Amino acid sequence: MRKYNSKIQIDQLKREITNKPVRYVINTHFHGDHTQGNRAYRASGRPVDFISSTTTKELMSDLGVTRAKASLDAAREEIEALHKEAVKAPTAKEKAFCADQIRQLEAYAAELKDYSPELPTITFDNSYLLPDSAFDLHLEFHGRAHSAGDIFVLCPQRSSIATGDACMGWVPNLGNAYPKEWPRTLDAVGQIGFDHVLGGHGALESGHGVMRNVRNYIEELTGRAERAKESGLNVAEMQKQITADSLKSLASNGYGASLTCAMTAGLAHGGPGPFAGVGELEYRGHR
């Protein structure tokens, strides 16, 4: 995913969705790509509240600065690499592509300079309601999943649910996850009636299929890693053994193919390659 800066995204929101002021920003979890934009909304000078689970606020407060610094360092490295690539690029079109990427990364880096997190102003443990005559928003915590504090946002009038990165059309990221609890959390969310899923990344999805695919993949991958660990394999051996081709959950319902498709499309925007997460599984025990 390209690191657009928040101002670009806020302008896009105004252009494509609504020109009305944004009164609430919901942070589904603590990761920077879902929270660093808070500052831009605060800077707008209009009244705005940021809502998250209590745990997400704690994680933003504890880890926000360190993570933003790491992301800034990575962006600077990427800018340097793109400058080198631009020199070698054979066509004007490729040179222009590099220049555009550099411009966007520089805007992103400028935004992260001297970063301090704009913390949530409203927090809750289990549920919070934003009532609205046309679109009620039910914010709910159903257990740990992609992070310790993921929340889901349900709009009954639209039969839609926003799932953050706990359920999305890209390969699930296990970096700060609770893989042994994640499937149970999605099972609880799956009990809710909805027709549309708005994941943190990837396309809008219909029905419960994507949620089932994600939970089955996490469950299978975690089970395989657990058994491999029990049989004494080290991480390198596990990576060799637990390949994308060997996972039934990826072969079912076209899940693996749809991920490859989504991630390949993402590559055009500088995203990670298909199944980047599979070989990089960091095994975590039950916590």
Ligand SMILES: [Zn+2]
């Ligand atoms: Zn995330």
Ligand SMILES: [Zn+2]
């Ligand atoms: Zn994300």
